[in-house]
Amino acid sequence: MNDAATRAKVTLTMDGSNRSVDLPLMPGTIGPAVADIRKLYADLGIFTYDPGYGGTAACESKITYIDGDKGILLYRGYPIEQLAEKSSFLEVAYLLLNGELPNAAQRVEFDRGVVRHTMVHEQLRRFYDGFRRDAHPMAVMCGVVGALSAFYHDSLDINDPEVRRISAFRLVAKVPTIAAWAYKYSIGEPFMYPRNDLGYAANFLYMMNAVPTERWVENEILTRAMDRILILHADHEQNASTSTVRLAGSTGANPFACIAAGIASLWGPAHGGANEAVLKMLGEIGHVKNIPDFLARVKGKDGHARLMGFGHRVYKNYDPRAKIMQQTCHEVLGELGIKDDPLLDLAQELERIALSDDYFVSRKLYPNVDFYSGIILKAMGFPTSMFTVLFAVARTIGWISQWKEMIEDPSQRIGRPRQVYTGPVQRDYIPVEGR
Numbered sequence: 209m210n211d212a213a214t215r216a217k218v219t220l221t222m223d224g225s226n227r228s229v230d231l232p233l234m235p236g237t238i239g240p241a242v243a244d245i246r247k248l249y250a251d252l253g254i255f256t257y258d259p260g261y262g263g264t265a266a267c268e269s270k271i272t273y274i275d276g277d278k279g280i281l282l283y284r285g286y287p288i289e290q291l292a293e294k295s296s297f298l299e300v301a302y303l304l305l306n307g308e309l310p311n312a313a314q315r316v317e318f319d320r321g322v323v324r325h326t327m328v329h330e331q332l333r334r335f336y337d338g339f340r341r342d343a344h345p346m347a348v349m350c351g352v353v354g355a356l357s358a359f360y361h362d363s364l365d366i367n368d369p370e371v372r373r374i375s376a377f378r379l380v381a382k383v384p385t386i387a388a389w390a391y392k393y394s395i396g397e398p399f400m401y402p403r404n405d406l407g408y409a410a411n412f413l414y415m416m417n418a419v420p421t422e423r424w425v426e427n428e429i430l431t432r433a434m435d436r437i438l439i440l441h442a443d444h445e446q447n448a449s450t451s452t453v454r455l456a457g458s459t460g461a462n463p464f465a466c467i468a469a470g471i472a473s474l475w476g477p478a479h480g481g482a483n484e485a486v487l488k489m490l491g492e493i494g495h496v497k498n499i500p501d502f503l504a505r506v507k508g509k510d511g512h513a514r515l516m517g518f519g520h521r522v523y524k525n526y527d528p529r530a531k532i533m534q535q536t537c538h539e540v541l542g543e544l545g546i547k548d549d550p551l552l553d554l555a556q557e558l559e560r561i562a563l564s565d566d567y568f569v570s571r572k573l574y575p576n577v578d579f580y581s582g583i584i585l586k587a588m589g590f591p592t593s594m595f596t597v598l599f600a601v602a603r604t605i606g607w608i609s610q611w612k613e614m615i616e617d618p619s620q621r622i623g624r625p626r627q628v629y630t631g632p633v634q635r636d637y638i639p640v641e642g643r
């Protein structure tokens with residue numbers, strides 16, 4: 209790219225006089241270029257305004273690329289469809305963390321590294337007793353994952369690359385154990401210790417579903433479905449929770465604290481909580497015949513009703529993950545012998561009607577990853593309160609990869625947005641008797 213092409217000139221008119229500033233244009237390998245506005249305040253004395261950051265790049269990243277108009281999602285350049293079909297979650301985890309697919313030896317070593325860290329400190333078990341049995345498992349996740357920083361003091365020096373490497377292993381390995389125990393605690397069953405002879409997804413299903421009194425038998429189709437769900441949720445560039453992890457990490461906070469912050473951010477129904485909200489919504493609609501009434505409420509914005517599992521800040525086309533999810537949904541229901549699932553019928557009809565409704569078409573609202581994931585997870589026996597937890601288990605590798613990339617970026621500074629202040633101008637304090 210020549211120099212002229214890498215510079216954009218933005219002319220602003222202020223106070224009736226023309227003042228101009230040259231903003232360097234940063235090209236990406238794909239996707240739109242980004243205007244570097246760092247010198248705008250120094251040159252013109254103004255900030256930019258972008259609530260929700262819809263038009264602002266907060267970092268440079270080599271991890272994940274999304275083309276929301278075309279419905280493309282790439283991890284380190286590889287299309288999500290190929291990874292979901294041909295790869296495994298731990299291989300994808302290696303890819304996200306290290307930038308390349310592992311060779312055979314690297315893959316064995318990486319898997320072994322994760323397996324070595326699946327147990328949590330025994331004392332951490334007692335934390336669970338402090339929670340109410342009916343606590344939302346995401347509340348337990350925020351608390352227990354954050355508490356890991358109190359146990360791994362040797363993992364707190366973020367400037368040491370070896371510490372960053374081990375922290376990544378610890379988080380990816382322990383989060384399924386912490387999540388499964390949150391579930392076991394809520395139903396009053398004994399905690400199942402991780403089994404390192406099982407694969408990552410199988411071990412998670414084992415810790416969720418096994419009991420000490422019975423032999424647990426792995427179902428390979430369900431293991432594969434779980435592995436695929438983990439791959440689909442592993443990273444999604446600078447979404448709310450990832451940005452939260454980066455912002456927390458920009459202060460130098462330790463990785464466990466940063467991931468706990470990410471979990472808190474993921475919890476909301478506009479983000480990771482949407483899969484839980486989809487099932488709740490389907491339950492409320494109840495029957496295909498009620499769909500028109502429900503959609504009328506959504507379109508009338510009555511009580512802020514939204515079609516959960518539809519719409520995305522970036523995708524203005526079908527979310528590629530939703531397509532794979534829909535196919536996985538059919539596989540799982542087939543394996544479990546569920547021929548007619550009323551929830552699936554309802555969801556498919558809802559999708560069909562919404563996709564031919566001008567309200568949704570004109571706003572480019574398509575199903576997102578969460579529209580079908582809840583149906584699969586419910587069929588697999590997960591309670592709805594665990595859906596977002598599962599998302600957190602999968603996303604941990606994305607968060608830690610993005611955190612690591614940020615720490616290793618020499619241009620990284622503490623995250624500190626600006627504001628346009630619209631409050632009172634300076635005024636003098638009035639004693640209470642004078643107010």
Ligand code: ACO
Nearest residue numbers: 477478479480482506514515516517518519520521571576
């Ligand atoms: N149902 C009905 N209307 C919607 C929906 C929806 N699901 N999503 C957006 N809209 C409408 C808005 O009301 C707005 O309409 P208007 O222009 O007439 O006011 C327009 O579409 C644009 O919506 P915004 O809120 O500006 O879009 P934004 O990019 O801020 O929101 C979001 C994206 C939060 C995902 C939104 O689509 C939503 O709430 N969806 C439902 C929740 C959901 O499924 N979240 C999961 C996202 S994927 C993930 O995190 C894994």
